Amino acid sequence: MKLTIIGSGYVGLTTGACFAEAGHHVMCVDNDPRKIQTLLDGNIPIYEPGLATLVKKNVVSKRLQFTTSTEDGVNYGEVIFIAVPTPPQPDGSVDLSYIEKVAREIAVCLDSYRVIVDKSTVPVKTGERVSQTIRRYAKAGVEFDVVSNPEFLREGSAVDDLMHPDRIVIGGNSDRALAVMQKVYEPFVAPVLVTDINSAELIKHAANSFLALKISYINALSEICEISGADVEKVAEGIGMDKRIGRSFLNAGLGYGGSCFPKDISAFIAIAEQLGAPLNLLKEVEKINAHQLNRFLQGIREALWVLKDKKLAVWGISFKPNTDDVRSSVAVNLIEALVAEGAKVTAFDPKGMEKFKELPLAGKVTLTESALEAARDAEALIVATEWPEFATVDLAELRDVMRTPLIFDGRNLLDPEAAASHGFQYRGIGRGTLPGLV
Numbered sequence: 346m347k348l349t350i351i352g353s354g355y356v357g358l359t360t361g362a363c364f365a366e367a368g369h370h371v372m373c374v375d376n377d378p379r380k381i382q383t384l385l386d387g388n389i390p391i392y393e394p395g396l397a398t399l400v401k402k403n404v405v406s407k408r409l410q411f412t413t414s415t416e417d418g419v420n421y422g423e424v425i426f427i428a429v430p431t432p433p434q435p436d437g438s439v440d441l442s443y444i445e446k447v448a449r450e451i452a453v454c455l456d457s458y459r460v461i462v463d464k465s466t467v468p469v470k471t472g473e474r475v476s477q478t479i480r481r482y483a484k485a486g487v488e489f490d491v492v493s494n495p496e497f498l499r500e501g502s503a504v505d506d507l508m509h510p511d512r513i514v515i516g517g518n519s520d521r522a523l524a525v526m527q528k529v530y531e532p533f534v535a536p537v538l539v540t541d542i543n544s545a546e547l548i549k550h551a552a553n554s555f556l557a558l559k560i561s562y563i564n565a566l567s568e569i570c571e572i573s574g575a576d577v578e579k580v581a582e583g584i585g586m587d588k589r590i591g592r593s594f595l596n597a598g599l600g601y602g603g604s605c606f607p608k609d610i611s612a613f614i615a616i617a618e619q620l621g622a623p624l625n626l627l628k629e630v631e632k633i634n635a636h637q638l639n640r641f642l643q644g645i646r647e648a649l650w651v652l653k654d655k656k657l658a659v660w661g662i663s664f665k666p667n668t669d670d671v672r673s674s675v676a677v678n679l680i681e682a683l684v685a686e687g688a689k690v691t692a693f694d695p696k697g698m699e700k701f702k703e704l705p706l707a708g709k710v711t712l713t714e715s716a717l718e719a720a721r722d723a724e725a726l727i728v729a730t731e732w733p734e735f736a737t738v739d740l741a742e743l744r745d746v747m748r749t750p751l752i753f754d755g756r757n758l759l760d761p762e763a764a765a766s767h768g769f770q771y772r773g774i775g776r777g778t779l780p781g782l783v
């Protein structure tokens with residue numbers, strides 16, 4: 346099939362490459378000419394494991410192409426996916442102007458039947474608005490259907506998630522469009538759930554909110570563990586062994602961040618309120634998330650007394666491992682707070698430093714070539730992102746390069762016993778009774 350993706354970012358580009366890999370012919374559109382030029386030059390504007398190889402392979406086989414022209418995209422694909430940003434507004438609701446703009450841009454180019462698929466994460470009832478907008482701006486009588494097909498990929502494993510999804514959700518109100526969508530997903534082996542548009546939209550917000558809720562739940566428990574002397578890692582293990590609950594997303598840490606969870610949770614709260622069915626439960630999830638970082642910072646202040654002019658090393662800038670994405674990263678919020686208190690922050694991230702350099706905060710931080718280099722002469726090390734390579738660091742070498750042996754492990758990544766045996770004072774999250782604590 347011929348498919349078009351409008352918006353070639355983390356979701357659009359990866360989806361396009363995976364559709365091409367599955368045998369479709371794909372045109373990826375983006376209105377950022379620099380991004381398209383980078384792709385036309387054979388480079389990839391983001392880091393996602395396996396993506397570069399997939400893009401190159403499918404460009405060579407002519408199944409994947411790039412353009413800045415929405416008109417070319419609309420003429421090309423029988424299905425047009427929308428994968429543009431849906432950022433938060435100051436009040437927490439979603440800025441839907443990107444979606445509305447693309448709907449208008451598609452409408453004016455429509456000549457014959459197309460299925461227009463919303464892949465961006467949007468509040469329930471957005472599909473209805475997209476449909477109305479296209480109807481208003483399209484030529485009279487032109488046929489189209491709008492479908493919701495939310496995306497569940499995780500950055501860092503997006504290629505695998507797209508090639509082998511847990512489920513495919515297709516929300517549509519027309520049999521014709523649903524039949525087209527079944528064809529799109531024919532090459533993929535995964536359960537397909539067909540729903541109405543509103544349910545599909547709701548599933549995405551509800552799923553992300555549930556995962557955030559799990560994170561906040563274990564984080565709330567981590568505070569109780571610290572006060573009571575229990576170990577949150579054991580508690581998580583014990584809870585997670587119950588198959589009804591499961592161990593995933595029960596990792597105590599600095600809280601959730603990234604380009605999806607914070608905005609999706611606040612968007613869900615906002616739409617629920619607008620609809621007259623407030624989700625106060627999720628407000629608590631947000632509160633716990635903010636409290637977790639504040640608590641951690643307080644622990645650092647308590648141990649170091651004054652942060653001003655102290656050299657502090659931060660390991661990890663990206664919002665999670667295996668990605669270069671630093672959008673709404675808790676690590677960035679943490680660095681910002683330390684810098685605001687006058688600390689001299691030295692930081693290292695295996696993939697996130699290039700994107701971090703685009704932020705004004707980067708000018709106030711020293712970035713280094715390696716994790717050990719960041720820790721050199723530091724008075725404390727803070728682990729902010731759980732990159733696997735940080736877990737295997739030589740602790741003896743780390744101890745040698747640091748000025749004072751203090752570790753604040755915001756992701757419970759390091760082994761506290763091993764750290765203590767190398768002379769470190771170690772403070773994790775919710776690991777109250779372990780030896781060597783600050």
Ligand SMILES: NC(=O)c1ccc[n+]([C@@H]2O[C@H](COP(=O)([O-])OP(=O)(O)OC[C@H]3O[C@@H](n4cnc5c(N)ncnc54)[C@H](O)[C@@H]3O)[C@@H](O)[C@H]2O)c1
Binds near residue numbers: 354377447450466
């Ligand atoms: N990143 C994730 O892990 C993830 C996962 C699931 C869902 N989502 C959702 O997918 C959507 C896109 O997220 P993303 O992370 O890919 O964003 P992104 O910012 O990486 O990519 C969006 C792209 O759309 C382009 N764009 C904006 N307006 C356009 C227009 N009018 N025409 C053509 N291109 C346009 C931008 O230039 C950008 O390249 C969001 O709604 C997000 O919530 C993201």
